[in-house]
Amino acid sequence: xxxxxxxxxxxxxxxxxxxxxxxxxxxxxxxxxxxxxxxxxxxxxxxxxxxxxxxxxxxxxxxxxxxxxxxxxxxxxxxxxxxxxxxxxxxxxxxxxxxxxxxxxxxxxxxxxxxxxxxxxxxxxxxxxxxxxxxxxxxxxxxxxxxxxxxxxxxxxxxxxxxxxxxxxxxxxxxxxxxxxxxxxxxxxxxxxxxxxxxxxxxxxxxxxxxxxxxxxxxxxxxxxxxxxxxxxxxxxxxxxxxxxxxxxxxxxxxxxxxxxxxxxxxxxxxxxxxxxxxxxxxxxxxxxxxxxxxxxxxxxxxxxxxxxxxxxxxxxxxxxxxxxxxxxxxxxxxxxxxxxxxxxxxxxxxxxxxxxxxxxxxxxxxxxxxxxxxxxxxxxxxxxxxxxxxxxxxxxxxxxxxxxxxxxxxx
Numbered sequence: 001x002x003x004x005x006x007x008x009x010x011x012x013x014x015x016x017x018x019x020x021x022x023x024x025x026x027x028x029x030x031x032x033x034x035x036x037x038x039x040x041x042x043x044x045x046x047x048x049x050x051x052x053x054x055x056x057x058x059x060x061x062x063x064x065x066x067x068x069x070x071x072x073x074x075x076x077x078x079x080x081x082x083x084x085x086x087x088x089x090x091x092x093x094x095x096x097x098x099x100x101x102x103x104x105x106x107x108x109x110x111x112x113x114x115x116x117x118x119x120x121x122x123x124x125x126x127x128x129x130x131x132x133x134x135x136x137x138x139x140x141x142x143x144x145x146x147x148x149x150x151x152x153x154x155x156x157x158x159x160x161x162x163x164x165x166x167x168x169x170x171x172x173x174x175x176x177x178x179x180x181x182x183x184x185x186x187x188x189x190x191x192x193x194x195x196x197x198x199x200x201x202x203x204x205x206x207x208x209x210x211x212x213x214x215x216x217x218x219x220x221x222x223x224x225x226x227x228x229x230x231x232x233x234x235x236x237x238x239x240x241x242x243x244x245x246x247x248x249x250x251x252x253x254x255x256x257x258x259x260x261x262x263x264x265x266x267x268x269x270x271x272x273x274x275x276x277x278x279x280x281x282x283x284x285x286x287x288x289x290x291x292x293x294x295x296x297x298x299x300x301x302x303x304x305x306x307x308x309x310x311x312x313x314x315x316x317x318x319x320x321x322x323x324x325x326x327x328x329x330x331x332x333x334x335x336x337x338x339x340x341x342x343x344x345x346x347x348x349x350x351x352x353x354x355x356x357x358x359x360x361x362x363x364x365x366x367x368x369x370x371x372x373x374x375x376x377x378x379x380x381x382x383x384x385x386x387x388x389x390x391x392x393x394x395x396x397x398x399x400x401x402x403x404x405x406x407x408x409x410x411x412x
Contacts, residue, residue: 099304109308110315122156124201124305125190125313126326130358130375131201133190134309134321139163144171145180146216152193155185155202156305162242163205163298169241170210170234177230181208181217183295191323192360197373201309203300209253210234218294221253228260235296239274239285240393243301247286250293251277254286265397273392285392301389323357329376330358335366348374 101120104112113120123134136154139147144167147153155163163182171177183206186199193199208218210227219225235257238244249257254277261271272280276287289297316322333344341352341364352364358373366372 099308101308102304104311106311106315109311113312113315120308120312122158122202122302122305123309123312123316124156124203124302125309125316125322126201127330128198128201128204128299130326130330130373131190132322132326133186133188133200133202134312134316136186136188136190136202138188139182139185142167143179144168144177145182147182148217149184152184152187152199153182154188154190155205156300156302158243158302158305159185159203159205159300162238162244162300163207166234166237166242169237170230173233174230177210178214179216180210180234181215181295183207183218191357194360198299202305203302205298205300206295207234207298208295220294221250221256223256226253226256228256232257232260232264235286236394238298242298243303243389244285245299245301245389247299248289248292248297249286250290251288253293253296254288261397267395267397270392270394285389323354330373331376332371333374334371335368337368339366339368340364341366344372344374348376350375350377 099121101109109120118135121135122137125132125134133154133156137157137160138150139145139153139155139160141147142164145164167180170180184193184196184199185205186202187193190200190202196204198204206218208215209221210230211219211221211225212227213225214227215225221231235247235249238247254275258271258275258277262268272278274281274284274286276284278284313322313326317326331348333339333348341355341361344350344355345352354375355361355372356364358375
């Protein structure tokens with residue numbers, strides 16, 4: 001009996017022990033959210049750990065926006081992290097700071113000019129076909145070029161420097177280059193310069209082509225005498241490394257240069273943008289103009305000289321340093337029977353002196369059938385910086401079969 005009783009107890013006890021956790025389950029089920037919550041919290045902790053993946057993304061953004069540079073947030077993040085990518089070895093040098101003269105107000109500029117006119121530097125006033133030049137810089141002498149008429153080779157500092165840089169680069173890359181002929185830029189004070197319609201504000205220049213055999217004057221370029229290697233390098237340098245509005249080259253010369261460029265493996269898309277003869281771009285830099293088969297014409301942008309000229313134009317006209325037509329709009333008028341300078345001045349609201357200055361007239365006589373530039377006064381506008389066209393840098397030429405490299409490849 002006792003054995004049976006103890007046996008029954010031993011059988012029941014394991015059952016109770018087994019059912020105890022099951023009974024405890026409902027009691028602890030109310031705490032289950034508290035137990036599960038820490039588990040969920042620990043499961044979410046990897047999320048902050050995963051955020052470095054997000055911070056790695058901006059590292060690629062500067063590469064995607066190299067042309068414009070990273071925005072402020074990316075720059076601050078890179079600085080905080082001490083990233084070495086902040087100053088890559090291949091990064092271009094910072095742009096040249098603008099002239100401190102641009103920080104002067106019109107009043108300060110006038111006061112400085114009155115005390116020391118030369119201290120404000122060269123000023124390009126008005127348009128290239130109705131303008132003037134103040135404190136012009138004369139094209140210096142050099143073994144690399146020949147100034148045909150020094151009395152008409154005055155320009156802004158920016159123009160003179162750009163001309164010299166382009167010629168010097170060709171001479172450096174193609175040793176043995178003959179001196180290049182340089183024609184008119186502007187007269188010392190700008191204004192009308194016969195026989196040109198432009199060349200009035202120190203930003204236009206006529207430049208010869210490189211020839212084989214060399215020429216020291218303007219000679220019409222042909223397939224038989226044009227030094228294609230040096231002339232194309234010259235045009236490429238002007239377009240790629242200078243601030244220019246336009247380059248005028250006769251269509252026949254453009255065709256020779258483009259054909260040479262294609263043989264060298266130059267980028268065709270770049271040629272499409274640059275040369276009008278390609279017919280692929282609405283506003284190419286190199287355009288045709290009659291009379292430019294023996295020389296090319298470059299119109300440079302001079303941001304500092306032009307902006308200072310805009311600001312100084314009003315007081316320079318009052319002081320009669322600048323001609324009266326400077327900074328006025330210009331209309332073209334074909335003289336008819338009965339026209340006189342007095343009549344044209346009254347009709348267009350200008351002065352006889354202004355018309356004479358715009359056309360280089362020394363008398364009041366005009367000829368019927370001839371077209372004259374008539375300065376038309378316009379209300380003064382707040383000065384603004386001149387628009388600087390984006391330089392069209394040329395990609396490196398591809399390796400083309402049969403393409404000739406090196407300084408010895410000149411002419412045809």
